[in-house]
Amino acid sequence: MPNALATLILAAWPLVTAALFLKLPPGRAVIAALLVGYLFLPEPPAGFDFPLIPPLQKHTIPALSAFVMWFLLYGHEGNFLPRSPVVNLLLFVFIASPIATTLLNSEAIHWGVFHIQAMVPKDALGLVIQQVLLVIPFLLARRFLWRAEDQRDLMYAFMIGGLLYSLPMLLEIRLSPQLNLWVYGYYQHDFIQTIRFGGFRPTVFLYHGIWVAFFMLMAVLSAFALWKTKQRRANWKLLFIALYLTGVLVLAKSLGAWLFAAVLIPSVVLLNARWQMRLAVLIVSFAIAYPALKGINVLPQDRILYAVEKIDPDRAASLAFRFGNENQLLERAHEKPLFGWGNYNRNQIIDSASGEVETVTDGRWVLLIGQFGWLGFLAEFGLLVLPVFFVWRETRYRTPDGYSALIVPLSLILAVNVFDMLPNATLTPLTWMMAGASTGYAESLRHSRDAYKSAQRLQWRPVL
Numbered sequence: 001m002p003n004a005l006a007t008l009i010l011a012a013w014p015l016v017t018a019a020l021f022l023k024l025p026p027g028r029a030v031i032a033a034l035l036v037g038y039l040f041l042p043e044p045p046a047g048f049d050f051p052l053i054p055p056l057q058k059h060t061i062p063a064l065s066a067f068v069m070w071f072l073l074y075g076h077e078g079n080f081l082p083r084s085p086v087v088n089l090l091l092f093v094f095i096a097s098p099i100a101t102t103l104l105n106s107e108a109i110h111w112g113v114f115h116i117q118a119m120v121p122k123d124a125l126g127l128v129i130q131q132v133l134l135v136i137p138f139l140l141a142r143r144f145l146w147r148a149e150d151q152r153d154l155m156y157a158f159m160i161g162g163l164l165y166s167l168p169m170l171l172e173i174r175l176s177p178q179l180n181l182w183v184y185g186y187y188q189h190d191f192i193q194t195i196r197f198g199g200f201r202p203t204v205f206l207y208h209g210i211w212v213a214f215f216m217l218m219a220v221l222s223a224f225a226l227w228k229t230k231q232r233r234a235n236w237k238l239l240f241i242a243l244y245l246t247g248v249l250v251l252a253k254s255l256g257a258w259l260f261a262a263v264l265i266p267s268v269v270l271l272n273a274r275w276q277m278r279l280a281v282l283i284v285s286f287a288i289a290y291p292a293l294k295g296i297n298v299l300p301q302d303r304i305l306y307a308v309e310k311i312d313p314d315r316a317a318s319l320a321f322r323f324g325n326e327n328q329l330l331e332r333a334h335e336k337p338l339f340g341w342g343n344y345n346r347n348q349i350i351d352s353a354s355g356e357v358e359t360v361t362d363g364r365w366v367l368l369i370g371q372f373g374w375l376g377f378l379a380e381f382g383l384l385v386l387p388v389f390f391v392w393r394e395t396r397y398r399t400p401d402g403y404s405a406l407i408v409p410l411s412l413i414l415a416v417n418v419f420d421m422l423p424n425a426t427l428t429p430l431t432w433m434m435a436g437a438s439t440g441y442a443e444s445l446r447h448s449r450d451a452y453k454s455a456q457r458l459q460w461r462p463v464l
Contacts, residue, residue, distance in 0.1 A: 002046035003185030010046060010061055013037060017065035021073060027144040030066055031157045034137055034429045037062030039161055039215070042184040043207050052122055054130040059429055063136040070140060080139055083443050087386060094135060094379035097339060098127030101372055105342040112352030119342045127343070137432035138383060138439070145433070146440025148404035154437060155222035155406055159241060162219020165204060166248045169212065172202035173251050180205055201253040210424055213254030217261055218413055218430070220245045224268045225409035255315050256423065260416055273408040277392050280408070280415040284385040287418045291365050291377065295330060322423060325360050332359075333369045340373035347371050364421035384418050384431065387411070387438035394445035407441055414438060 017037075020029040037058060047057030056064070070080075081088055102124035109116040145154060168179055177194045180203065181187055189208050194200050201209035223242035230238055249261060267279055293299050301323050309316035328349055333340065341347040347370030349359045361367045368377040391411045395403050414434040420426045 001186055002042055006042040006046040006184040006186075010041060010048070010056075010058065013041065013061050014065040014068070017062060018069055021066070021069040026070070026074060027147075027150045028153055029069070030137075030140050030144050030433070031154055033062045033066045034140075034433055035157050035161055038206075038429055039165060040205055042180070042205065043188045045186075046184065052125060054126050054133070060133040063140070063429055064133060066140055067136045070143070080143055082142055082439055083446075084386075084390075084439075087383065087439065090379045090382045090386070091135065093375055094383060095128060095131045097372055097376050097379060098131060098342075099124045101339040101342045101376070102127070104336065104339050105346060109346055111350040111355070114350060114352065114355040116344050116346050116350070119344070119346075123343065135383070135432065137429040138436035141433040141436025142440040142443075143436075145437035146444050148406070148441070150437060151404055151406040151410055151441065152226075154433070155226055155410065158215075158219050158222040159226060159245070162216055162223070162245050162248075163241065165212070165215065165219075166245065168204045169202040169216070169248055169252065172204060173200055176200045177203040177209070179203075196253040199253060209252065210254055210256065211426060211428070213249065213252040213257035214417070214420060214424075214426055215430075216245060216249045216252055217257045217264075218417075220249050220261060221264055221268055221409060221413050224265055225406060228269060229405040255312060256420065260420070264412065264416060268409050268412065273395065273405070276408045276412055277395055280388050280412045281392050283412075283415040283419050284388045287415075287422060288381050288385050290422050291330075291369060291374075294326065295334075319423075321360070322362050326363065326366050328359050329361060329366045329370050333366070333373070336373060338373045338375055340369065340371045340376060342371060362425065363423055364425040364427050367425060380427075381418065381421075384414070384435050387435045387442060388415050390442035390446075391438050394442050394449065397445075397449055403445060404441065407438065410434060411438055 017029075017033045020032050023029075024032065041058035041062070044055065044057045047055040047061075049055045054060075081091070102119045102121065105119040108118045144150070172179060177187075177191070177200060183205075188203060188206070194203060194209055196209070202212050203209050204212055206212050206215070220242060223238060223245055227235055227238035227242050246261065246265070249257060267276055271279070290299075305316050305320055305323070308319055329347065332347060332349060335341075345357055347367075348357045348361070350356070351358050361370065365377060365381070368380055372379075388411050391407055395408065414431070417426065417431050417434070
């Protein structure tokens with residue numbers, strides 16, 4: 001169980017957020033509050049469980065605190081909602097669809113002599129609040145991180161965060177993951193999953209070693225992108241940092257992050273912006289289409305498993321286990337396809353003899369379809385992938401001011417994060433923050449393009 005320090009630091013984080021907003025520009029305050037909170041606050045079960053609302057923990061306390069500071073300091077300035085009607089529609093579905101989910105799951109479920117309780121109106125309230133808390137980083141980033149300089153701040157923050165995290169990571173690689181136990185008094189996950197390739201993969205203060213490796217991948221890609229776009233006099237420093245972080249990523253012992261790095265590092269370094277953007281669009285297109293392809297059985301699962309087995313038989317066995325669970329959970333989800341089964345493990349398959357949950361939900365997509373149906377999946381994934389399509393659309397046009405050199409690698413990092421939500425549930429406040437920043441910047445490009453076109457029409461309007 002979490003110790004008193006875990007509770008104290010979570011309780012104090014709103015004060016830290018307030019100090020950040022009073023000392024820093026709002027964009028940097030948002031980045032610092034969410035990023036530092038994500039990296040160093042204790043994972044659940046540490047948190048505060050108040051009646052009628054979902055537990056407040058490391059993913060929601062920084063976002064809620066930042067939202068309160070925005071409201072107090074800047075609530076009278078600008079529009080907090082996106083300009084796109086499509087995005088606003090997705091936001092509405094994302095927040096409100098749990099109400100329909102609750103209403104359509106008012107019956108108990110029986111598995112032999114065991115039963116799972118029905119959903120009640122208070123569940124709808126809790127789920128709506130949960131959805132609002134989840135999407136706050138998206139709205140904050142769209143409001144405060146829409147400029148080119150904000151993208152540079154964000155990628156520098158990822159890189160510096162990677163440098164800071166590399167030290168405890170190296171310590172845990174050598175000694176085994178112990179820091180969360182030493183500092184907060186508990187293990188976040190099953191210790192056996194930290195053992196990989198004859199050594200340990202670090203966990204530090206995140207939920208799982210996969211989360212740590214993926215954040216380090218983000219730091220590596222940010223460092224290479226900054227190196228590629230930085231002035232020549234500073235290039236060698238950024239290159240050294242990028243290579244060092246790559247070495248730490250290798251030592252993190254996550255096969256998925258290795259494969260992503262093998263594809264994306266050369267893409268960031270060697271490809272121009274147009275081809276990087278096309279790769280990002282291809283990645284998110286596959287991510288959004290994967291559940292449908294899975295449902296109609298067109299994915300070559302056997303060939304994928306055969307290829308992975310050549311690399312690591314243990315990883316192939318793990319992937320086969322995931323595929324099997326996905327198939328069972330997808331069949332279960334098809335019984336309530338639009339709004340899903342809701343919470344309380346109603347979307348899972350239960351052993352009628354023992355009452356134990358038989359299925360394991362790894363990927364974020366299958367969790368969403370099971371709990372909130374296809375509408376819930378499309379709303380959440382739509383909010384995350386549409387920014388990539390918006391940026392792609394706007395960067396295809398030539399405007400007098402051009403566009404930021406860092407928006408394309410940022411879109412690529414967001415795209416691979418969405419892709420990683422197929423095998424894993426790696427949705428974090430950082431994912432929402434990248435999506436919001438990309439949405440805000442795409443909106444600014446669209447506004448500039450429309451203003452330029454209007455000026456051109458006025459310039460050539462005939463005089464009567």
